Amino acid sequence: MSTIDKIKTDKLTAEELTAKENSEDIKYLRMNKSERIQHFLLFTSFITLILTGFGLKFPEAFWVRWIVYIIGENAFEARGIVHRIASIVMIGASLYHLYYILFVPRGKQLVRDFLPRKQDLIDFKDSMLYLIGKTEVKPRLGRFSYIEKMEYWAVVWGTVIMGATGFILWFENTFLKIVGTEGMEISTAIHYYEAILASLAILVWHFYFIFVNPDVAPMSKAWSKGYLTREQMEHEHPLELEELDRAAAEEKAAANKEAEEKAAEESASMKKNEESKKPDDESQASAENKTSETSGNNNSGKNEENPDTEVPEDKK
Amino acid sequence: MKMNSYLKNIFVIFVPVLLVSGLLMFADSYSGFKKQSTDVCLSCHEDKDLSMDKGGKKISLFVNGEGYKKSVHNIAECEDCHENYNPDELPHSKTQSEVNCISCHKESKPVETNVHAKVKCYECHTKHDIKPAKEFAKEQTKSCLSCHKQKNIQHYSQSVHAKNNVTCESCHQGGHSVKKISKQEVASTCGKCHGDHQKDFKNSIHSQVLNKGNKDAPTCTDCHGSHKIIRGKISVESQACLDCHLDEKKFPGDGKGSAKFVQHYKTSIHAAVEKDGLLEAAGCVDCHGNHVIDSPDNPKASTNRARLMETCGKCHKETVANFRKSKHGQELAKGSKDAPTCTDCHGEHDIQSTLLSNDFSKINLTDKCLSCHKDGKIPHKNFKGEEELITGYQNSVHYTALKEGNFDAPTCYQCHGAHEMESAANPESKISKKNIANTCGQSGCHTSQLTDYNGSIHEVGVSKGNNDAPTCNNCHGNHGIISKNVDNKLQKSKDIVTLCSDCHGSVELVERNDLPTKITETFRESFHGLALRGGGKEAANCESCHGSHNVRPSTDSLSTINKKNLPETCGKCHPGATEVLFTSKIHLTNPEEDSPGVFWITRFYMIMIFGLIGFMLLHNILDLRRKLQHKKKMREAKKK
Known part of the structure; x- marks a missing residue:
């Protein structure tokens, strides 16, 4: 089985898929439960850390005053404690994530998909050309585009930096002896500027793609529901969708050797479907071929492992 | 024979x-020849036992012949005086007539009509051994006293007059024209000798009242006594004054001058000491003068406000000398009506020891000072030239402690001086910039703080005459000094930073005194500063590291921020951090020099933030634009 979710669409036929209304009902798993929990822990702790961190740096800001007013006279001490608790949550989530990408098959595939490749640069270049209007061809992006890869690795980088400097500042009495006062000053500076960078990145980069982005506005529900609609897949991850469809088709073909006719009909209808949907994308064909070669490696691995993780999800 | x-x-x-x-x-x-010869008379009358009975009384008829012969009358015969006597008969005359001396001594005629009219000549001059006038005058007083046996008059012999040959005659005229001295005449009588005193007395209120016909008004003798006049103050004990002045009938009411008002003297320290027999105590005359006593309203009176410094200064020399130099004294000397004089603080008759008096208890003293120095009444400016409320003292820790019964706590005079109070502008004053630390640190008060403060960089500045350098009151305030532990300026560590920042954050002050720059800014941005601003209760403030009274530069080996002492200083809050590596300055006032690491990291992140986030923003704006374009196109296509 591919990542196509068929909870509701088990009995869907290819003809049915061609109908536009139905394409929105089909859901593609974006984040499984474990990933959603990881994301939940990450973003809750992140927001808490931002509030409690900038609350220290800008004690006179209006929103800090509100919080202090609500919490009362021990707000400052509470701030420190909450900040540390949130940091532990974030680091805990990060450590679990490390375990997840090292030992869990889906996690292994995840990090493999996240690894930057040459294709990302090409995608980026094409994307920029498209965005500034030099070309009308939109690059077909895979499971994780350069946008998402940037974001992922920024989080990894940020967590490591913030965690390290944060610990130095947390255990200042110990680290003073090791890094000296200058080390403390540097740690403070890094912790502060990295926090600004991370929050701005989340605000400008991440929030745009999940809130403002017209394809998902008002909000992408992947973080809570775990799924993307077919339409969203078509906009954001067309290459992945294509591969998923192909894989599904291949699987079906293999499974239903007897019903070869049916399968042939199906694939034919799929192609028709695509052609009818994207009549202006014909010129992309060459690019499509190239990407299919590079991303083929990814998908081959993914396809093997996906069923393992999919099983529980499917039952749901 | x-x-x-x-x-x-x-x-x-x-x-x-x-x-x-x-x-x-x-x-x-x-x-x-009809007259009997004197010798014939004496032949009988020299018999000492010769006597006769008259009306049952035995009368001696003895005549001292020897005395007679020596007397001025020795040329006169008996019959010259004893007229109508028949020596042959016994008794010599049936109608005994008095010897009429005046018939010869016509110049003594006034004696017949004056107070001595009933006094026989012989009662003074004796009968037969009459002495010459010159000789008689010598002993005249004796003869007066032989009749005038009243104790009062008898005391004359102990008087200073007796010792100085001032006889009865000196005051009462000679024996024959002797007269009673009326009250009005007393002063002029005494004035014959005591001219100066008479002059003084004539100007006194006593004399004025006397001339108006007040019978109670005293003249010389009412105070000095008439005959028992003794030298000096002993004769004029306060009792003499009080005899009249404590009489409520004579001095009714309870205003100034009333008996009740004077009564307070009895409980005063002046009276109390006098009782113990110490003559230094002041009696009435010591303040009011002796002869020239006058109402205090009279500018010439010794008790007039303006002259009190002089009057009290007779005894309280040092105190008054200090007071004269003080602002109060100077204003008083200029004739200011508002300036206080001795009595305004110490009271008038009821003057008490500062130790005993309720009026002088420290708490009441405050009220006394504040009765004039109420807010705004007398403009008062603090060291910054701002109007300051003196009544702030009543909220101060000093006053609170006092009220709670700690009598070591200071009130006004302990800082300002009692009599030598001066404005702070006077370098001699106890509260001048240079002296104020010693005043606060006076023995029994803040001595340990003074020890700490001495040698501190602030103290060095003050002693060099730098007016920008702070001393006690610059941080603690003047009158409204409040404990660090109670509700006050120094309570919250946050406020200490504000306090220090008043100077160390002032561009003008920092430049003028070549102080380190950006000290307050760097602190505010440091973790300590941020924690304080955020309301952290244990966060370090200026004092935590630099100390309070003993602030010294880091180069000073006694400084809390001397490299040697830093582990201990920091160790107060960061236990175990005693071997802290001080690889950079604490206040990074110039990061490029002080900590290149921080400087370059800041640069790096600035580039990252502006570059990366800028790119992201641009990318997404373009993305949004393109997506909206696409959607529009799709919608248009759909319509077609």
């Missing part, structure tokens, strides 16, 4: 004849 008796006869017959004929030549009134 015959011859003798013959000769005797001749003498008895011829000598008187010769004498009488001699007398006839001098006096027309010679009455001839």
